[in-house]
Amino acid sequence: MRFDIVTVFPRLIDAGLSEGVVHRGVEQGLVTVRVHDLRDYTADRHRTVDDTPYGGGPGMVMKVEPFARAVDALTAEGGAPKAVVLLSPQGATFTQAHARRLAALGHVALLCGRYEGFDERVREVVATEELSIGDYVLSGGELAALVVVDAVSRWVPGVVGDGASVEGDSFSRGLLDFPHYTRPMDYDGHQVPAVLLSGHHADVARWRKREALARTVARRPDLLREATLDEDERAWLAEWGWPGGKQIREARS
Numbered sequence: 001m002r003f004d005i006v007t008v009f010p011r012l013i014d015a016g017l018s019e020g021v022v023h024r025g026v027e028q029g030l031v032t033v034r035v036h037d038l039r040d041y042t043a044d045r046h047r048t049v050d051d052t053p054y055g056g057g058p059g060m061v062m063k064v065e066p067f068a069r070a071v072d073a074l075t076a077e078g079g080a081p082k083a084v085v086l087l088s089p090q091g092a093t094f095t096q097a098h099a100r101r102l103a104a105l106g107h108v109a110l111l112c113g114r115y116e117g118f119d120e121r122v123r124e125v126v127a128t129e130e131l132s133i134g135d136y137v138l139s140g141g142e143l144a145a146l147v148v149v150d151a152v153s154r155w156v157p158g159v160v161g162d163g164a165s166v167e168g169d170s171f172s173r174g175l176l177d178f179p180h181y182t183r184p185m186d187y188d189g190h191q192v193p194a195v196l197l198s199g200h201h202a203d204v205a206r207w208r209k210r211e212a213l214a215r216t217v218a219r220r221p222d223l224l225r226e227a228t229l230d231e232d233e234r235a236w237l238a239e240w241g242w243p244g245g246k247q248i249r250e251a252r253s
């Protein structure tokens with residue numbers, strides 16, 4: 001998996017990748033992250049990446065040419081990326097499905113902005129898609145790019161130690177995760193559920209499946225619209241009288 005990241009703060013990206021799972025993936029040669037300083041693609045003595053907005057108003061706007069030149073240069077150096085992603089709060093909300101799709105592409109460029117925003121032609125001419133990591137405004141796209149690199153890299157075979165754990169991750173099936181416990185068995189009167197100590201693998205699996213569903217219903221019922229539910233899960237929803245349960249049951253039977 002190759003990432004090309006274009007930014008005015010290359011060290012912010014380097015710092016974010018200096019430890020952890022993605023760092024290990026880089027060390028193992030499974031992930032390549034190239035960081036490109038946007039100012040290296042400016043044409044003036046002051047290395048200008050932004051300018052005042054046409055039509056007036058506060059703040060500065062990121063210019064289109066440095067981004068266009070940067071993408072041309074990284075393409076010449078390492079081949080054309082399969083996606084050129086602009087990070088901005090105006091993008092589609094980044095999900096686990098995006099992460100999986102981008103990982104399958106194998107080569108992705110990420111464009112980070114600062115200031116008030118991008119010249120619209122960065123969207124029209126340079127980027128192929130636009131992603132947001134959530135409904136809040138960051139001071140720049142770098143932290144968002146790091147989030148994308150992390151979530152995408154987890155789908156690269158070998159990056160996460162146990163491959164099964166990515167497939168089973170919260171959201172990979174469209175549901176929240178089940179509760180986890182480790183020692184001690186009793187913490188200040190708070191007990192580990194007995195089924196987890198029973199040694200019955202089938203009972204444990206069923207309990208986890210039910211807990212994951214219950215948690216999703218309680219906290220993120222919106223996820224159920226897109227989730228792939230099996231027969232047990234549809235039956236539990238109906239049992240709980242969850243309004244969508246019966247409909248989902250009928251739609252799929």
Ligand code: ADE
Nearest residue numbers: 087088089132133138144
């Ligand atoms: N840049 C600023 N805010 C952002 C966000 N929420 N997602 C992605 N990029 C951003």
